[in-house]
Amino acid sequence: MAVTEAPTTELAPEPERGRLLDWLKTTDHKKIGILYLINSFAFFAVGGVLALLMRTELARPGTQIFAPHAYNQLFTLHGTLMIFLVIFPLLAGFGNYFVPLQIGALDMAFPRINALSFWLLPVGGLTIVSGFLARGGAAAAGWTGYPPLSEQLGTGQDLWIAGLIIVGTASILGGINFIVTILRMRAPGMTMMRMPVFTWSILATSLLVILAAPVLTAGLIMVFADRQIGTVFFDPGRGGVVLLWQHVFWFFGHPEVYMLILGAWGIVTEIVSVFSGKPIFSYRGVILSFLLITALSFSVWAHHMFATGAVELPFFSVTTELISIPTGVLFFIWLGTMWKGKLRFEPPMLFALGFIAMFLIGGINGVWAASPAMDFAIHDTYWVVAHLHYVLFGGTIFGVMAGMYYWFPKMTGRMLSRKLGIWQFWLQLVGFNLTFFPMHMLGLRGMPRRIADYAPDRGWSFLNLMSSIGAFVIAIAMIVFFVNIFLTLRKPRSAPDDPWESNTLEWATSSPPPAHNFDALPPIRSDRPAYDLRMAAKEPQA
Amino acid sequence: MRRIRAGLARLGLALVLLLLTNCAKQGISPQGQDVHQLYVIILILAAPVFIGVEAALIWCIVRYRKRSDDPAPQTVGGSRSLGVFFVIPAVIVALLFPFGETTLLRIARTEPPQVQIRVEGFQWQWTFLYLQEGIFVSGKTLVKPAEMVVPVDEPVRITLTSRDVIHSFFVPDLLFKRDAIPGRTSTFEFTPTELGTFPAQCAEFCGLWHSKMTFDVKVVSSLDYQAWIKQERKAAASITCKPDGTTLSLVAHNISWNQFCLAVPANTPFIVNINNQDAGIEHNFAIYDSFFQKTTYFTGPKVTGPATISLNPDPLPPGRYYFQCDVHGPAMSGAFVVKG
Numbered sequence: 001m002a003v004t005e006a007p008t009t010e011l012a013p014e015p016e017r018g019r020l021l022d023w024l025k026t027t028d029h030k031k032i033g034i035l036y037l038i039n040s041f042a043f044f045a046v047g048g049v050l051a052l053l054m055r056t057e058l059a060r061p062g063t064q065i066f067a068p069h070a071y072n073q074l075f076t077l078h079g080t081l082m083i084f085l086v087i088f089p090l091l092a093g094f095g096n097y098f099v100p101l102q103i104g105a106l107d108m109a110f111p112r113i114n115a116l117s118f119w120l121l122p123v124g125g126l127t128i129v130s131g132f133l134a135r136g137g138a139a140a141a142g143w144t145g146y147p148p149l150s151e152q153l154g155t156g157q158d159l160w161i162a163g164l165i166i167v168g169t170a171s172i173l174g175g176i177n178f179i180v181t182i183l184r185m186r187a188p189g190m191t192m193m194r195m196p197v198f199t200w201s202i203l204a205t206s207l208l209v210i211l212a213a214p215v216l217t218a219g220l221i222m223v224f225a226d227r228q229i230g231t232v233f234f235d236p237g238r239g240g241v242v243l244l245w246q247h248v249f250w251f252f253g254h255p256e257v258y259m260l261i262l263g264a265w266g267i268v269t270e271i272v273s274v275f276s277g278k279p280i281f282s283y284r285g286v287i288l289s290f291l292l293i294t295a296l297s298f299s300v301w302a303h304h305m306f307a308t309g310a311v312e313l314p315f316f317s318v319t320t321e322l323i324s325i326p327t328g329v330l331f332f333i334w335l336g337t338m339w340k341g342k343l344r345f346e347p348p349m350l351f352a353l354g355f356i357a358m359f360l361i362g363g364i365n366g367v368w369a370a371s372p373a374m375d376f377a378i379h380d381t382y383w384v385v386a387h388l389h390y391v392l393f394g395g396t397i398f399g400v401m402a403g404m405y406y407w408f409p410k411m412t413g414r415m416l417s418r419k420l421g422i423w424q425f426w427l428q429l430v431g432f433n434l435t436f437f438p439m440h441m442l443g444l445r446g447m448p449r450r451i452a453d454y455a456p457d458r459g460w461s462f463l464n465l466m467s468s469i470g471a472f473v474i475a476i477a478m479i480v481f482f483v484n485i486f487l488t489l490r491k492p493r494s495a496p497d498d499p500w501e502s503n504t505l506e507w508a509t510s511s512p513p514p515a516h517n518f519d520a521l522p523p524i525r526s527d528r529p530a531y532d533l534r535m536a537a538k539e540p541q542a
Numbered sequence: 543m544r545r546i547r548a549g550l551a552r553l554g555l556a557l558v559l560l561l562l563t564n565c566a567k568q569g570i571s572p573q574g575q576d577v578h579q580l581y582v583i584i585l586i587l588a589a590p591v592f593i594g595v596e597a598a599l600i601w602c603i604v605r606y607r608k609r610s611d612d613p614a615p616q617t618v619g620g621s622r623s624l625g626v627f628f629v630i631p632a633v634i635v636a637l638l639f640p641f642g643e644t645t646l647l648r649i650a651r652t653e654p655p656q657v658q659i660r661v662e663g664f665q666w667q668w669t670f671l672y673l674q675e676g677i678f679v680s681g682k683t684l685v686k687p688a689e690m691v692v693p694v695d696e697p698v699r700i701t702l703t704s705r706d707v708i709h710s711f712f713v714p715d716l717l718f719k720r721d722a723i724p725g726r727t728s729t730f731e732f733t734p735t736e737l738g739t740f741p742a743q744c745a746e747f748c749g750l751w752h753s754k755m756t757f758d759v760k761v762v763s764s765l766d767y768q769a770w771i772k773q774e775r776k777a778a779a780s781i782t783c784k785p786d787g788t789t790l791s792l793v794a795h796n797i798s799w800n801q802f803c804l805a806v807p808a809n810t811p812f813i814v815n816i817n818n819q820d821a822g823i824e825h826n827f828a829i830y831d832s833f834f835q836k837t838t839y840f841t842g843p844k845v846t847g848p849a850t851i852s853l854n855p856d857p858l859p860p861g862r863y864y865f866q867c868d869v870h871g872p873a874m875s876g877a878f879v880v881k882g
Contacts, residue, residue, distance in 0.1 A: 068752070068753060069750060072749070146707075146746075146747075147707075148707045148708070148724060149707040152707065237725070240725075242723050242724055242725055276614065277614035278616060278617070279617075281623075282618060282627075283618070285627065307719050307720060307745075307746075308721045309721065310723070314643060314646075318639055321635045322635065325628060325631040325632050325635060326628075328631030329627045329628055329631070332626075332627040333619075335595070335602065338602040340617070341602075342606065342608035342609075342614040343606045343608055353599065353603065360595050361592070367584055368581065368588075371584065373580055374584065374645075376649075376717065376719055377719070379745070380710060380712070380746060444567065448710075448743060449747075450747040451753035458741065
């Protein structure tokens with residue numbers, strides 16, 4: 001019987017190295033930076049849909065589509081995803097792509113750890129989201145996960161803890177990587193006081209991460225141990241202390257707020273300078289403010305706990321109000337940078353101006369909450385929801401959008417559509433204010449946050465309806481944004497190396513940069529090497 | 543330009559007035575009115591900052607739009623302007639902080655209280671115990687929100703705690719809230735000066751029916767208050783029943799017992815069958831002298847529903863006792879009558 005055997009000598013064809021595989025195993029900080037952005041915008045879409053569902057439920061009094069059981073999962077996951085898997089990783093993504101370029105480095109200090117800290121993110125995020133499949137549903141104790149409530153709930157809460165520990169580990173690894181990169185990998189001539197403000201903001205963020213994120217991890221482990229091993233850290237019936245969690249959580253949580261905004265300050269400061277055609281009004285003032293805020297942010301945590309009646313009120317009130325001083329300085333510097341400038345209203349600048357106008361409101365409405373007597377009235381009401389969204393959406397998301405329009409040509413070699421950008425800006429600005437401004441009034445009228453339903457006789461219905469309409473306007477703005485990206489990516493690469501006449505080093509290489517970042521580094525003699533390069537190029541013609 | 547400026551000023555003033563009159567609650571107690579005053583003071587300090595910065599921003603946008611290709615002046619600020627930038631917000635903070643502290647001291651002021659109420663939050667309602675008067679009122683989740691009755695113009699002292707998770711006692715018209723934390727008691731005072739019924743609710747997310755953890759604060763005249771106390775006492779005393787055998791069956795459903803009165807013959811052994819139908823929720827059965835809980839006669843183990851348990855308390859001498867679920871307290875309680 002004849003048996004035909006496959007000839008063993010013939011080699012199998014070399015597997016096609018797909019581009020997907022390149023992305024999966026890359027250690028190039030630029031590709032990892034883009035992966036961060038893709039992952040963050042994917043979770044942004046998920047968190048945004050959760051928010052739309054919440055706003056749909058709250059549009060009218062009475063239950064429309066979600067029973068409280070489902071609603072409680074919606075707002076818990078919305079907050080958790082937006083904070084841990086959207087806003088922070090968006091800024092970290094920009095940091096990954098641009099910090100090495102801005103300091104003239106080849107890559108991050110630890111490229112493989114960099115890849116690890118990215119890949120832990122989708123793992124952690126999906127762990128949290130997988131709670132929807134668990135019996136009893138996803139985590140439902142709010143993004144703050146206060147025990148004893150978070151110790152009562154089901155498996156979804158364990159997945160939430162596990163996911164957050166994974167995400168926290170990712171950010172600690174990333175933070176160490178950034179610090180080492182910034183301190184040890186700068187090009188010749190790139191002294192600390194010539195580093196771009198965005199790189200400074202990532203350095204400050206990374207310091208906050210490595211000091212604060214381990215504290216959250218410790219707290220999460222305590223809750224997990226209480227739930228699964230039978231420890232009693234937070235069980236008052238057996239010697240535990242309920243408030244311990246709040247101290248641990250907010251000791252992390254308030255520096256966390258600055259992790260979520262410092263990067264946006266860096267982006268906006270740079271963009272305001274570029275599109276005003278002027279240097280930053282006071283570079284040293286920006287750095288000083290960043291560092292003061294970084295230091296002070298560790299002393300304000302208990303202002304989240306005024307209503308417990310168990311914290312020293314004047315101390316935490318005064319530290320909270322003190323932190324508004326360096327923040328105020330930043331506003332003066334932004335205005336001073338624009339003063340007598342030549343303002344160009346390209347989309348990055350529009351979003352940066354929107355940032356300044358909205359973040360100002362987020363700063364001012366926080367002043368009421370910083371005064372303990374007033375906080376007793378507005379704590380845990382919609383006033384606080386308005387406050388945090390004016391900071392994190394009106395602030396950071398506007399800053400991130402400014403960064404997207406600013407850096408997109410550098411990352412892809414393609415300019416996002418200016419027209420769609422302007423449409424997105426106005427829709428986003430109007431939708432944002434329509435959604436969140438009425439929440440101030442709701443808070444003053446006593447509407448608590450995190451309620452799945454409200455009675456029709458409380459005078460909250462009309463304001464809630466406005467807010468829900470606004471949420472859908474924001475959704476349209478975001479669709480315009482994604483359409484803009486989709487359409488632009490189908491166009492040929494035509495962006496120049498420095499389309500905006502910028503200041504910093506990333507504009508002194510090609511768009512997009514080669515794998516090794518720079519064919520030749522320009523001389524670095526100031527905090528504006530790209531500007532110096534442009535001026536030097538003009539001189540011979542004169 | 544002057545006309546525009548005047549118009550802007552008028553618009554700003556109108557906005558401020560709108561915020562003043564339309565939004566914040568005025569307060570139904572001197573403490574609440576103090577907080578409202580603080581709201582206005584912060585508004586007066588914040589409004590110029592808001593208007594000033596936004597106006598400067600709009601000014602820059604209008605005035606410094608790029609109109610020619612001439613380069614902008616490459617000027618930067620010196621240390622002096624940076625110093626000014628630090629001083630301006632520092633002055634505002636220095637003005638603001640004392641106002642906040644003064645208000646804090648004013649609302650913490652106490653007078654000898656005429657009414658003392660122990661408030662217990664539980665998932666998901668409230669119990670108000672009038673310890674001096676010997677009565678209590680309790681809400682039932684999804685059935686009936688609790689009502690806290692207080693006399694007008696009398697200082698009320700609240701002692702606040704929680705039976706399970708963190709809640710928050712929030713009365714918008716008092717412009718005040720305080721967290722109810724298990725393992726802690728917290729005390730505060732207020733003096734309602736306005737008659738009426740004021741809606742209130744839990745402000746700290748506490749799980750499934752957080753949104754239904756509402757209650758009312760009913761401020762009544764002194765006479766009506768006395769009448770209400772008398773009526774509540776009478777109503778509590780009128781609950782009675784007669785023994786029917788030595789086996790009692792009690793069902794816990796939706797955080798309520800199915801009976802408000804139980805009776806057994808004196809000095810006779812008896813059995814209590816508990817059927818806990820609340821999935822995932824703990825209940826137990828305990829017998830005390832009264833809701834003051836000075837003497838404990840029996841404490842059954844906590845069982846998580848759905849479950850049934852059979853209990854054998856010791857025989858009791860004749861008298862009027864009180865039973866409750868220790869997890870939910872007076873909200874799940876009734877009269878326990880032992881007949882001779």
